[in-house]
Amino acid sequence: MPLFHYRASDIKGNIVTGTLEAREERLVVLQLQQGGLIPLRITTEAAAPAWQDRLVKGRGRRVPLGDLVLFTQELAALLKAGLPLERSLQALLEVTTRPAMKAILTQVLRDLQSGKTFSEALGRHRVFSTLYVSLVRAGEAGGFLEEALFRLGDYLKTVSELRSYLLTALIYPMILAGVGASSLILMLLYVVPRFESFFKEMGQNLFWTTRMLIILSEAFRSYWWLGGLMLALTAFVVVRLIRTPQGRMAVDRFKISAPFLGDLNRRVAAAFFSKTLGTLLTNGVPLVPALQVVQASVNNRYLSQALEGVLANVEKGQHLSGLLKKVGMFPELFLQMVAIGEETGHLAEMLLSAADTLEGDARATVRRFLALLEPVLILVTAVVVAFIIVSLLLPILNMYEIQF
Numbered sequence: 001m002p003l004f005h006y007r008a009s010d011i012k013g014n015i016v017t018g019t020l021e022a023r024e025e026r027l028v029v030l031q032l033q034q035g036g037l038i039p040l041r042i043t044t045e046a047a048a049p050a051w052q053d054r055l056v057k058g059r060g061r062r063v064p065l066g067d068l069v070l071f072t073q074e075l076a077a078l079l080k081a082g083l084p085l086e087r088s089l090q091a092l093l094e095v096t097t098r099p100a101m102k103a104i105l106t107q108v109l110r111d112l113q114s115g116k117t118f119s120e121a122l123g124r125h126r127v128f129s130t131l132y133v134s135l136v137r138a139g140e141a142g143g144f145l146e147e148a149l150f151r152l153g154d155y156l157k158t159v160s161e162l163r164s165y166l167l168t169a170l171i172y173p174m175i176l177a178g179v180g181a182s183s184l185i186l187m188l189l190y191v192v193p194r195f196e197s198f199f200k201e202m203g204q205n206l207f208w209t210t211r212m213l214i215i216l217s218e219a220f221r222s223y224w225w226l227g228g229l230m231l232a233l234t235a236f237v238v239v240r241l242i243r244t245p246q247g248r249m250a251v252d253r254f255k256i257s258a259p260f261l262g263d264l265n266r267r268v269a270a271a272f273f274s275k276t277l278g279t280l281l282t283n284g285v286p287l288v289p290a291l292q293v294v295q296a297s298v299n300n301r302y303l304s305q306a307l308e309g310v311l312a313n314v315e316k317g318q319h320l321s322g323l324l325k326k327v328g329m330f331p332e333l334f335l336q337m338v339a340i341g342e343e344t345g346h347l348a349e350m351l352l353s354a355a356d357t358l359e360g361d362a363r364a365t366v367r368r369f370l371a372l373l374e375p376v377l378i379l380v381t382a383v384v385v386a387f388i389i390v391s392l393l394l395p396i397l398n399m400y401e402i403q404f
Contacts, residue, residue, distance in 0.1 A: 004028045008037035009289040015040075015315070026116050033141055040134075040289055063100050063127045065163070069156045071101065076149035085145075086112055100127075118145070131276055134293045138283045148283045155279045162268070162359055169366050173373050180381035185220075187388050192217035195392045202399060209391040252302040256329055264365050269303055270334045271358035278351030287347075288315055303329060320347075334358060 006028060008016050016037060022028045025042055032039050071092060078088035086109060093105040104125050111121035119137035122128040132152065139148030196214050199206060206214075220227075241247035255265045273294060280290035291314060295307040310323040321339035324330050334354050341350030 005043050006032060006039060007041040008032050008039050009286060009292075010037055011286065015288070024115065025120055029117060029120065038141065038286070038289055039137065040292060063098065063104070065156065065160045067098060067101055068127065069153060069160050071096075072149055072156060073153040076146055076153055079146040079149065085118060129297060130293055131280070131297045134285065134289075135280065135283050138280070138285045142284045144283070151279055151283060155275055158275065158355075158359065159272070162271070162362065165363060166366060169370055173370060173377060176374065176377040176381070180377065180384065183381065184384055184388075187385070188217045188220045192388070192392070193221070199395055202395065207391070207394045207398075209387070210395055213388060213391045249301050249305075252300045255300060256302055260369065264362060264369070265300075266329050267331060267358050267362045267365060269298070269300060270330045271355050271362060272298070273330075274334065274351045274355035274358060278348050278355060281348035281351065287320070291320075303327075331358070331361075 004020050004022060004025065006018060006020060010016060020028050020031060022031070028042055029039050074092055075088055078091060079085065083091070089105055089109050089112070093102060093109065096102045096105060104127060107125070108118075108121040111124065112118065117137075117140060119133050119140055122136055123133040135148050135152050136145065139145035192213060196217070199210070199214075242251055254262075256262050256269070258265075276294045276297060277290055280293060281287065285293070288311070291307070291311045295304055295311055298304045298307065306327045306329065310320070310327065313323050314320055319339075319342055321335055321342055324338060325335050334357075337350045337354040337357075338347070341347035344350075
């Protein structure tokens with residue numbers, strides 16, 4: 001029989017590791033649950049073929065977050081209506097139009113029919129995060145799968161709305177920046193050269209601003225390929241550096257510590273931390289396993305590394321609020337709410353409340369940033385265009401001795 005390696009947690013949050021022999025992973029989960037343990041990770045020494053792993057994991061399959069939210073909410077509604085799990089999934093499969101989601105649901109149904117649990121079936125697909133699978137597993141173990149899915153749907157909807165708000169808010173500034181850059185390029189390529197030939201026929205000395213503009217235009221027209229090559233080379237080097245562990249760590253650290261964006265990223269990260277941990281605790285997951293899921297789900301490696309120390313000290317019995325304060329990345333209001341939650345015994349409720357507050361703060365921060373960014377972009381574009389126009393008109397005005 002295959003040998004399975006497991007990592008589990010007991011009711012007190014103590015981590016237990018070991019090995020078990022079983023015919024399939026489902027039996028390992030059952031043995032652990034019967035022993036009062038919550039499975040966190042189960043791996044087997046028997047490796048599947050590469051082609052099978054790609055098929056099961058769904059490599060290349062992209063499912064938008066909005067579709068995942070809809071799937072979770074609809075599945076919760078069907079279960080609440082009294083439909084069995086397999087029948088609910090079959091109903092969703094029949095109405096799903098996205099090929100990637102249809103393929104995933106087909107495989108999940110096959111896994112359920114072969115004896116796997118729902119969380120095991122979901123865990124084989126990258127579309128479903130560690131958080132998603134952990135909440136489903138907790139719902140299965142506690143007999144509240146429907147409630148866990150409802151809360152998970154609300155959580156994913158909040159994340160989706162915040163992400164959409166941030167992306168939508170950046171569209172107009174990006175358009176302004178694109179229009180400004182396009183205007184500058186068009187003037188350097190087409191407008192300035194026509195005036196240059198006219199100035200040569202005039203044969204008079206040009207102002208320094210006009211000479212500088214002509215030199216810039218000639219350099220841009222003659223060596224644009226060199227600039228493009230240098231830009232591509234720089235992008236290549238940066239991408240290669242970012243893909244290294246040290247490069248990714250440096251970028252993630254900059255995201256947290258940058259003057260303005262750092263504050264915004266810290267608020268968003270704190271909101272994600274609060275929402276995720278609060279949702280896990282509300283669904284009955286003990287604090288230590290819940291922190292492990294959060295630490296694995298954070299997409300900032302610098303913050304994830306800091307949370308490793310928090311997790312290690314929480315396992316030793318230290319208070320979460322004090323450890324988070326030592327990290328130095330979380331807003332003071334958030335830390336106070338965590339401390340109050342620990343003192344009153346309502347940590348999950350306070351975390352969810354803090355998440356709502358932090359999400360509102362993040363939206364307000366973005367609004368303030370855009371209120372400042374948009375006029376700055378307009379002003380910079382206007383100054384550049386005005387400089388070009390004045391530089392082109394000065395020789396003409398000087399030729400006709402027009403006085404201002």
